[in-house]
Amino acid sequence: MRQASSFEKIQVCARLIQQADPRQSKLFYSCFAVYTALVLFEPFGMRAFLNRWGDGTESMLSAIGFLTAIMLLRQLFGTVELLARTRLQDALPPLYERKLAENMQRLSLEQAEDAGVQDLLFKSKRLNLAKAGVNAYSVLCDALSLAVILVLVLVFGNGLAAGMVLLFTAWGVYAQTVQTKRTADLVRAQGSEQRLLDRLFRLGIERESHMEIRVLSANDFLRKRWKQHMNMLVEALASRERQAAWRTTPPVLVYFFLQALLAAFVGWGVIREGGTAGDFVFLFTLVNLFGDLATGFSGKLNVLIRDARMAEDLWQFLNLPAGLRPKAVTQPLPEKNAVVSLRNISYRYPNADRAALQEIDLTIYEGETLAIVGEMGSGKSTLVKVLAGLLPVETGEVVWNAETVALGATFPVTSVFQDFNRFHMTVQENIGLGHLADLQNKERMKKLLQDLGLPHDLEFLQKQLGTEFGGEDLSGGQWQRVAIARALLKPHRLVTFDEPTAALDPKAEVELIELFLRLAENQAKLIVTHRLAAVKKADRSVVMERGRIVEIGTHEQLMSRDSRYRDLFESQASWYAEEVPR
Template structure:
């Protein structure tokens, strides 16, 4: 990301900063307006107390000097001002503790709010976006520090309020010394600000450029540390090779950070030296005027304090602007991500079991062509296909032939590039995601292994019946998973998977749980994509016998490479290169002696040899 060096770009950055600061303040106010008001009040009180303490310090010194010169004068005045300063210090301490408490509470509530917004956005965009690297990068950038940056930006805005009030008060205190004193405060604070602002821009640009490499880094960590991949890492001896790739990325990060840190150190030292020379020149002037009797010792202490603290306060104010700019760069990522158009409403599973009463649907694909985003070839080409109500259709072909792509179009995960997908004469493109998916029960070959209880793993297939013991039990029985559940220590309430200390299952057992999830949804269309790939032949035969019994009043689509299963279908469609090359019954296709017959004979020969 280029630094905004042109005047127009700088004006745009300032405009965006103020706009995002207002939006972020509104977000924080929405989360907890009372805590935000408390923080604002605390900043104002803190600023006034700083100015007050500087002035009270002058009164204490002048009272002491007066009492020392005239023993007849009591020290009561000095003690009074000491008491006033003590009261201010105690009040500041109380306000600081209230601020700390409010910050902790608000940070927690705001973190939940922002992360919920991100998760809601993820739920309202289409599946296709999750296969778009640019979208995934945008989401990764939004999620990075999402729980802290909004409050950080608000804190910078509140710090500017506090510093602004303090500086106005300090300016009033030193104006009697001359306007040059105010200019010294400004002149000594600007150089460090320029150094920090430059560093903030370069740091953000570096982090933004790292997004893809960061994702690779996290992926390598996962490959080296998660159960799904660590077996092959050990068996193939990949650990050292993967660590080297991980180390190479980290070393690249290290080199970038060293370069930026070195540049920042040089700029900060040079500009800081200029600021120090100006400040100590002012100190010398004040010291000379005090010696000449032009100002009192109390005034000298006041001016020195205000010049020193004024410089620090203005530096802090400018630093807050620089940090606010950096925070705003991250908030830009967040707001840009939240601004991605919702192209898919969140699903609603509150439909009735009577959905089946309308009977199995008719499915039709009319001249459907589909190309994946970013691809230069069609995954499906000119597909015309009708699936009659109640029919079981098997899709066969090589991997990558287009079978799963067709399923994704049918269930609405993708929209055709051209052509139509119709269910009961209704174009899927005109239906809401919830309306379409309530009609469909599906299990993909890469099904989810939710690290939830067995009940939840099945029940999420139809959330309204998740607590319905009879419905969950029936789905488990339909999938032939009853024995699996019976053997679990806590039955359906047993946590599954090792992520949180639950019971892990074999691949075939997980597949039965996923089947139960698909059967849980009393839908009119049943889609099974390699539903028995992890099962032995006997278990597969049992499942498909159950499937034949359960498919009444449903239209079914089946993808499998096992021809013992395929032949149970009413009709078989053969895909090759994204096109339909054959279709018919098992007997018809064998008689044709085409592509299907060759695949069948090859598999049969493997069993006969």
């Protein structure tokens, strides 16, 4: 993907800032501009005051009034600018996070899981857009102020000294800018390592990892690993900063020397030209103001350069082309009771050595229970993702029966995945996410909970889940039943059960699968598992190996011959065989 131009980076950031709070953004920009201009007017007020010293009461009062008005207006606009900036900084982070989340949802599942995209998202999240916008505008105002001050010094003071200070200021700013760009590029290149460091940090604080880490006594190992990566990153940055310090120190020292020299030149020039004390104070104030602004401008410019590098990542992330999203195809199928037919399906994950699915031909029928079995990595979960419309196929097509399926905005598939979400919401909201139109349909939810053997009163529906937020927690089995209720709430013609019981013991798994089959009795069902004892009641079993369907048939048919299914079943059966004492 091409790099963004400076204008494009400014445009994307300015648009987000404007969208956060249009009124406050306009108020901030206008008040900051007026405030900056009033700072430049203060030396004129001091000059008028000193030059009219002793000219009479009326003249003195006029000068005092002018100076006082400038100072009061500067204070007023500075206060309004500060309030507008604070409100803008409060309004922008939620909008910024929402934009990042919306863009991630726009991408395909392949893109969302890509490490490069994850790096772009991580680096985009590190950009403090509110502070970056304020700093960028401040750099612009400071640059204009420095230009105005230089013109005033050239007109009213010594042009040679002003030119020398300008030369060495530009030298210092340029040297520091080059080093800052190199440092910013280094920080940007460290994105993957920074994401790994963040992940190691989260392992130490997230609830999900606490128990296992403590049982394994892995705290010291993870802490050492975190420290190792942190030291590596810090050392690289420190080395770069040391280089920058050595290269930027000479022009900075020369600049401070010339600034002192310029003050002497100003005094000498005023005396030579027969100027007044007001003229001297006016020029001396401008010189000092120039020095302060130049120092601040250099620091702000360095921050701007680093922000611009992160803005490049933001632009890249927001302008990622949306990946190919599968489209559901409907047409009449030869078998009237067929729900969906997979025709010569193949799929390969990006950068994978081999295809995850190869030449899959399979038809699923109304009311049928189909079991997909096989060893890990055989393509079972990938097949579910293809059916659910999460992954696009490379070859072949997924065809839904036009005579029995009415397609809506999403594929007519609902799923219970192995890594199902545990939303920190109420039970009602956890289930209602399955079909938002039924979010307030408490009676239907109560019926689902009752069928699943969970409490089904209003109090349970309104229970807040998630101990991290002051709620309650459920057992693993209860969470799985809530996930099943959520899946069954969604309108569907096919329901998939993708190893959500992998953490249960075999007996509990069989019981939960039997419950699932009873609830979806008249619907097409697909069960994915590597435990074959749980699928004996399936109408058909499909055995997958290295992305291919190698066997298909009923449990009895596959067990009656020398088959891969039989080998797997007998191998697993031996695990649970009890030794009978003699």
